[in-house]
Amino acid sequence: MIAKGVTLRGIEVFEALAGSGSVARAAQITGLSQPAVSQQMRNLETALGTDLVDHGRRPMALTPAGRAFLVRAKAVLSELRLGQNELTVMDLAHLSVLNLGVIDDFDNDLTPRLVTMLAENMTQCRFKLITAPSHEISEAIESRKLHLAIAATTGQALEGIVEYPLVRDPFIFVCKRGLAAEHGGVDAVMHSLPFLRYDRDQMIGRQIDTHLARLKLSFAERFEIGAHLSLMVLAARGVGWALTTPLGYMRAGRYHDTLEAHPLPFQSFSRGIALLAATDWSDRVPRDVARTTRALIGDMVIGPAARTLPWLDGELRLLEDS
Numbered sequence: 001m002i003a004k005g006v007t008l009r010g011i012e013v014f015e016a017l018a019g020s021g022s023v024a025r026a027a028q029i030t031g032l033s034q035p036a037v038s039q040q041m042r043n044l045e046t047a048l049g050t051d052l053v054d055h056g057r058r059p060m061a062l063t064p065a066g067r068a069f070l071v072r073a074k075a076v077l078s079e080l081r082l083g084q085n086e087l088t089v090m091d092l093a094h095l096s097v098l099n100l101g102v103i104d105d106f107d108n109d110l111t112p113r114l115v116t117m118l119a120e121n122m123t124q125c126r127f128k129l130i131t132a133p134s135h136e137i138s139e140a141i142e143s144r145k146l147h148l149a150i151a152a153t154t155g156q157a158l159e160g161i162v163e164y165p166l167v168r169d170p171f172i173f174v175c176k177r178g179l180a181a182e183h184g185g186v187d188a189v190m191h192s193l194p195f196l197r198y199d200r201d202q203m204i205g206r207q208i209d210t211h212l213a214r215l216k217l218s219f220a221e222r223f224e225i226g227a228h229l230s231l232m233v234l235a236a237r238g239v240g241w242a243l244t245t246p247l248g249y250m251r252a253g254r255y256h257d258t259l260e261a262h263p264l265p266f267q268s269f270s271r272g273i274a275l276l277a278a279t280d281w282s283d284r285v286p287r288d289v290a291r292t293t294r295a296l297i298g299d300m301v302i303g304p305a306a307r308t309l310p311w312l313d314g315e316l317r318l319l320e321d322s
Contacts, residue, residue, distance in 0.1 A: 005047030008080070011073050013040040014052060018070050019306075021059025078299045099128045101137040101149040103273065104228070105247040109300050114293060134203040141276050148286055149276040150293060152203050163274040164290035165319035167297050169245040170270040170312070171208070176238035177260045186265045194240035195219040199226035204271065208243050211269045228252070235259060245271065246305045246316045261309055272319065273297075287321070294318055 009030075016026040017037065027034045045052055052066035062070060100118070102111050115129055130140070134152035141149040142158060153163060175189050183189045198205035205224075212218070223240060225231040232252035235242045236259045249261050275293060277286035298318055305316055 005043050007040075007043070010040045010044035010047075011077060013037050014044055014066075015070070015073055015077060017041060017053060017060060018062055018066065021061065023060075074303070078303065096124065097126045097128075098148070099130075099146045101130045101132065101140055101146045101151065103134050103137060103151045104131045105245075105251055105273075106150070106301075107131055108251055108253070110293075110296050113300065114296055117292065118289075135201065138203070138276070141278070144278065147278065148289060150273065151276060152207075152271045153274045153276075154203065154207075155272070158276070160279050162277050162279055162286065164277070164286055164321060165272060165274050166290060166294050167247075167273045167302070168270050168315070168317050168319055169247050169273055170268060170315045171211075171243050171245055171264060172249065172309075172312075173241065173262045173264055174232070174235050174244055174249060174259055175241040175262075176236055177258050179238060179241075180260065180262060186262050189241050190219060190265070193220075193238075194223060195221040196231050196234050196240040196242040197221050197224045198228075198231065198242075199224055202226065204245075204248075207269075207271055211267075215266055217266065232259065246309060246312055247273070247301065250301065250305050250308065256308070263311060268315075270315070274319075290321070294320075 013026060013030055013032070016029040017023065020026050020029065023034050023037050026032075027037045030037065032040070041053070048065075048069070050065045051063050052069055053060045053062055098118075100115075102114070106114075111129075111131060119127060130137075130146070132140075137146070137149045137151035138154075138158070140146045141151075141161060150166065152169075157163075173186055173190075175186075175193075179189055179193075180186050183192055198208060200206060200209065223231075223234065225234065228244075228248055229252060231242055231244070232248075232255050234240060236252075236255045243264070249259075252259065275286060275290040302316055302318065306312060
């Protein structure tokens, strides 16, 4: 039985406080007053019989008990949030057919979960899913081969297509673990080893090229790679360095022991991921799918990425409808 005084609100406050180290910031995150945040923490610690944070430090730091409890708290909150979205997911029972395209960055975890949720709600629907790079997904929805698509956007409006923003995905620098320290910094790596470039036919490759050209930056290059994981393997083996995004880095989780990521040593830039829908669709279905996808991204992508790369705080973030 859960101890009396351990409440969902208290656990949410603890998660916010653990992530921010500040009562004021936790109050902003949870929408509570600062005294209410402090009271929730006192109630939770009293119920558990132990201190979860060192109240004498600024910013507040977790105690050993707090670090252990945070792991369980995050898992519980993640499942509750996903469960809530499954209960409030859109009603798709009226659809007879749905063709959906999803950017391959989400192949590992999010796409299977989203598809499961959609399939369970489309009881009479013929459903087709394709996963591909963003430029292929965009071309498919422009030619009306897809009804809905989740892909990176160019920033330019597509005729007959409505965008529902999902996430801001900033670009980062990646190379073999220890390489930056060995060479004396990221900038030295960039001028010592080849640039591992994405295929120029891909949207991500074109966006990187455009930004580097804008900054008048040029680097030695020998490789142009279409397969994202192949690019990450070359970087992990020290063949060269690459520019990617947190979504791409997290997708290469199996190589994290031999990869390291850093903020860009020049002007930052990012790409946007959005749900795309033809204008002849009713607004309700794509808006509901976008809302559900946004919640999944927050729990299954942004949360893990923030723990792996804490310096991304505020840079990798969800985007709301305008």
